[in-house]
Amino acid sequence: MKVALQVTCVNDAMFPDTGKAVVRLLRRLGVDVDFPGAQTCCGQPMVNTGYLDEAVPVVRTFVDAFAGYDAIVTPSGSCAGSARHQHSIVAERSGDPALVAAVAETAPRTYELTEFLVDVLGVTDVGAYFPHRVTYHPTCHSLRMLGVGDRPRRLLEAVRGIELVELPQATECCGFGGTFALKNADTSVAMGADKARHVRDTGAEVLVAGDNSCLMHIGGMLSRQRAGVRVMHLAEILAATEVSEGETGGPAVGARAAGA
Amino acid sequence: MSGTFVGMPAFPTAAREALADTQLRRNLAHATHTIRDKRARVVAEVEDWEDLRLAGAGVKEAALRDLATHLETLEASLVRAGATVHWARDAEEACAIVADVARRHGADEVVKVKSMATQEIGLNEALEAEGIAAWETDLAELIVQLGDDLPSHILVPAIHRNRAEIREIFRRRMADVGRAAPDDLSDEPGVLAGAAREHLREKFLRAKVAVSGANFAVADTGTLVVVESEGNGRMCLTLPEVLVSVVGIEKVVATWSDLDPMLRLLPRSSTGERMNPYTSTWTGVTPGDGPQEVHVVLLDNGRTRALADEVGRQALRCIRCSACLNVCPVYERVGGHAYGSVYPGPIGAILNPLLRGVSDEQTASLPYASSLCGACFEVCPVRIDIPSVLVDQRAAVVDSHRGDRVPKAEAAAMKAAAWTFADARRLRWAERASGLAGRVLGRFSRTTLPGGRAAAGRLPGPGAGWTGARDLPAPPAESFREWWDRTDGGQDGDRR
Numbered sequence: 131m132k133v134a135l136q137v138t139c140v141n142d143a144m145f146p147d148t149g150k151a152v153v154r155l156l157r158r159l160g161v162d163v164d165f166p167g168a169q170t171c172c173g174q175p176m177v178n179t180g181y182l183d184e185a186v187p188v189v190r191t192f193v194d195a196f197a198g199y200d201a202i203v204t205p206s207g208s209c210a211g212s213a214r215h216q217h218s219i220v221a222e223r224s225g226d227p228a229l230v231a232a233v234a235e236t237a238p239r240t241y242e243l244t245e246f247l248v249d250v251l252g253v254t255d256v257g258a259y260f261p262h263r264v265t266y267h268p269t270c271h272s273l274r275m276l277g278v279g280d281r282p283r284r285l286l287e288a289v290r291g292i293e294l295v296e297l298p299q300a301t302e303c304c305g306f307g308g309t310f311a312l313k314n315a316d317t318s319v320a321m322g323a324d325k326a327r328h329v330r331d332t333g334a335e336v337l338v339a340g341d342n343s344c345l346m347h348i349g350g351m352l353s354r355q356r357a358g359v360r361v362m363h364l365a366e367i368l369a370a371t372e373v374s375e376g377e378t379g380g381p382a383v384g385a386r387a388a389g390a
Numbered sequence: 391m392s393g394t395f396v397g398m399p400a401f402p403t404a405a406r407e408a409l410a411d412t413q414l415r416r417n418l419a420h421a422t423h424t425i426r427d428k429r430a431r432v433v434a435e436v437e438d439w440e441d442l443r444l445a446g447a448g449v450k451e452a453a454l455r456d457l458a459t460h461l462e463t464l465e466a467s468l469v470r471a472g473a474t475v476h477w478a479r480d481a482e483e484a485c486a487i488v489a490d491v492a493r494r495h496g497a498d499e500v501v502k503v504k505s506m507a508t509q510e511i512g513l514n515e516a517l518e519a520e521g522i523a524a525w526e527t528d529l530a531e532l533i534v535q536l537g538d539d540l541p542s543h544i545l546v547p548a549i550h551r552n553r554a555e556i557r558e559i560f561r562r563r564m565a566d567v568g569r570a571a572p573d574d575l576s577d578e579p580g581v582l583a584g585a586a587r588e589h590l591r592e593k594f595l596r597a598k599v600a601v602s603g604a605n606f607a608v609a610d611t612g613t614l615v616v617v618e619s620e621g622n623g624r625m626c627l628t629l630p631e632v633l634v635s636v637v638g639i640e641k642v643v644a645t646w647s648d649l650d651p652m653l654r655l656l657p658r659s660s661t662g663e664r665m666n667p668y669t670s671t672w673t674g675v676t677p678g679d680g681p682q683e684v685h686v687v688l689l690d691n692g693r694t695r696a697l698a699d700e701v702g703r704q705a706l707r708c709i710r711c712s713a714c715l716n717v718c719p720v721y722e723r724v725g726g727h728a729y730g731s732v733y734p735g736p737i738g739a740i741l742n743p744l745l746r747g748v749s750d751e752q753t754a755s756l757p758y759a760s761s762l763c764g765a766c767f768e769v770c771p772v773r774i775d776i777p778s779v780l781v782d783q784r785a786a787v788v789d790s791h792r793g794d795r796v797p798k799a800e801a802a803a804m805k806a807a808a809w810t811f812a813d814a815r816r817l818r819w820a821e822r823a824s825g826l827a828g829r830v831l832g833r834f835s836r837t838t839l840p841g842g843r844a845a846a847g848r849l850p851g852p853g854a855g856w857t858g859a860r861d862l863p864a865p866p867a868e869s870f871r872e873w874w875d876r877t878d879g880g881q882d883g884d885r886r
Contacts, residue, residue, distance in 0.1 A: 137870050137871075139811065139817070141870060142817075142821065142869050142870040142871055143820075143821050143824055143865060143869055143870075144863065144865060144866065145863075145866075146866055146868065146869055146870035146873055149870035149873075149874075150870070150873065150880060153879060153880050154880065157880075163879075164879075165870075165871070165874045165879060167814055167871060167874075167875070168814045169814060170810075170811040170812070170813070170814050170817045171807075171811040171817075173811070175804075175807060176804055176807065176808055177781060178762060178781055178784070179784060179788070179800070179804060180757075180781070180783075180784030180785040180786070180787055180788035180789075181785075181788055181801070181804040181805075181808070182785045182788075184804050184805055184807075184808035185808065187808060187809075187811075187812035188808055188811040188812060190812075191811065191812055191813065191814070195814070216781075270761070270762070270763040270764055270765075271762075271764070273764075274763070274764035274765070274767070274768060275764060275777075301765075302719055302765075303719045303761050303763035303765070305719065305761055306761065307760070307761025307762055307763070308761075308762070309758075310758065310760065310761045310762070311855070311856065312852055312855040312856060313402065313758050314401070314402050314405060314720075314758065314759065315402075315855035315856070315858065315859070316402070316405060316406045316409050317402075317405050317409065317720055317723060317724055317759075318761070319858075319859040319860070320409050320723045320724075321719050321720070321723060321761070322859075322860070346860075346862070346863070347860060349839070349840075349861075350856070350859075350860030350861045350862055351859065351860050351861075352840065353837070353839045353840055353845065353860075353861035354859065354860060354861050357840075358840060359840060360839070360840035360841035361840075361841075362841070
């Protein structure tokens with residue numbers, strides 16, 4: 131099986147550690163994962179702001195980069211949702227039958243990370259070790275657009291050493307919403323404030339989710355509040371082992387100096 | 391005697407003001423969560439809820455697919471049953487028809503059943519201009535009307551008020567327009583309802599003309615249906631001699647049996663009740679029973695415009711249950727007034743632009759009043775895919791500006807982003823630039839994020855919308871793709 135990592139533009143530019151964690155995790159599970167260098171973005175920022183024409187070349191780049199792979203794995207519910215549900219809209223808009231056909235190939239082969247682990251690889255215990263108090267926020271697009279259900283929870287429950295605590299009103303949106311966070315910043319922050327409050331109420335040290343964009347929003351608020359809660363992508367917890375715990379379990383020594 | 395939505399600012403501005411209203415925030419959070427939980431409980435009881443949703447969507451979709459035929463059947467059935475049918479292209483025509491009926495009967499007042507269509511066309515204001523008083527008789531609409539206020543919810547228009555405020559409104563305003571509130575009025579819900587009952591009763595008994603909307607209009611029988619909880623609607627529908635019903639053309643269903651799924655879906659979705667308390671049906675005129683002159687105004691007012699929209703037309707399936715409002719995290723925090731329309735919340739964010747177009751700034755701001763979380767679609771009893779329609783309406787807004795001589799900053803930014811994302815080599819350069827910026831920002835940063843990364847500090851321009859309330863990590867020195875190339879995908883050792 132030829133497997134490609136779609137790292138997503140946000141992770142590529144802002145959260146490379148999440149991409150590295152996916153690579154480590156998949157290799158550990160025996161998957162020879164490839165990173166097609168021609169990839170850029172799924173086009174969701176344009177589509178969700180209404181710029182469909184502008185999304186056409188971006189979707190074209192996506193289908194070209196991932197042509198020929200059996201599975202396209204992405205550590206983002208939102209980007210997987212975009213590839214599966216929005217690329218066809220953009221392709222129709224382009225009026226290019228070749229793009230429509232190419233999207234029909236890539237869309238059903240795109241998997242959010244937990245879907246790939248549970249449904250394709252058939253694993254829930256990925257051999258991870260993470261001895262911390264953790265609460266999980268199901269992001270809206272993974273929950274309602276993709277319907278990942280309890281897959282992330284089952285994966286987390288199998289992590290050794292983890293203390294998983296329930297997040298109150300977990301299924302409520304955090305208020306990120308892409309350009310919504312800027313266009314309606316006040317409402318976005320009001321929603322985020324309530325999400326941050328619920329996270330603090332759990333007493334968790336780490337908030338985990340499957341989308342770094344939502345975590346950037348909630349984590350940004352928690353950080354501003356000096357709440358003492360850090361955010362981590364699910365992939366980074368699943369990639370953590372007893373050997374690597376020093377790297378991902380606590381503040382990495384020298385991370386600040388390296389800007390990473 | 392009521393406010394107006396005309397001249398409301400665009401959503402972000404209106405929302406900012408609403409967010410600062412602490413009492414509104416408290417009232418809304420409490421009320422929406424209460425109804426939301428109640429709905430979830432009673433929906434969970436229905437084993438075949440998903441099948442029922444499909445059936446409901448199917449009934450409405452079938453009616454819309456052949457709307458002209460069903461409307462003509464409805465007209466013929468109504469005429470046969472002794473009703474007079476009027477067609478109104480827009481609000482002005484509809485209001486003129488209602489005013490004309492009232493005038494012909496020498497009426498200087500009408501009693502009203504709670505109705506969204508008459509709110510939409512601004513009937514009360516139009517009648518007032520003709521010297522005809524329109525009395526709202528739904529308890530919540532009465533509160534809104536007496537308070538010179540605007541509705542903020544489709545089902546519970548006074549959701550933004552608490553009982554202490556309602557007591558004040560009753561004490562100060564009831565005497566001006568009829569029977570005064572008792573001196574010892576408390577804020578007990580039962581006492582407040584009692585005062586409203588006394589106040590409204592004299593209006594029910596006096597009025598010659600009633601005005602209603604309709605939840606459904608059955609084409610093959612010519613039957614109109616009103617679904618309400620208080621019985622005040624039924625007073626209006628049965629006591630006066632003349633009844634005028636303003637009905638949106640999308641309210642038509644083909645047959646009587648089509649009501650079956652709709653009347654099961656609506657109460658559970660809207661009030662969280664298993665069965666609706668007062669369901670009134672009437673078919674034209676029944677000699678010696680109820681109104682002896684029945685008028686039906688079939689209203690377009692933008693509905694054929696919405697029907698012509700391939701993606702958006704599903705919004706015409708809406709049965710005004712408000713389930714989408716009650717689960718919407720945006721609505722829950724800003725309330726209904728910020729949407730600047732009698733149709734607020736997620737459904738309002740698509741319905742208003744579909745009915746009116748997106749040429750004005752206020753309406754054009756509505757499709758963006760959502761984080762696209764999808765909670766609305768999940769609860770919609772007729773399966774309106776609101777998030778997809780929101781995105782489609784955003785595209786309509788963007789497309790309407792494609793001819794602008796000076797493009798908006800956002801359009802320029804999106805074009806630049808699309809250009810960068812069209813080619814991975816361009817993205818690599820952009821990431822190198824951001825990595826460089828990250829090193830500089832990291833060096834000067836005075837904030838360490840939980841976990842150890844440096845924060846980017848406060849950003850200028852549009853970025854201030856982010857960093858005003860949220861820390862942002864400084865971009866990493868090395869992007870993922872640079873790391874992959876440098877380490878051969880991590881095989882060459884992970885450390886720099």
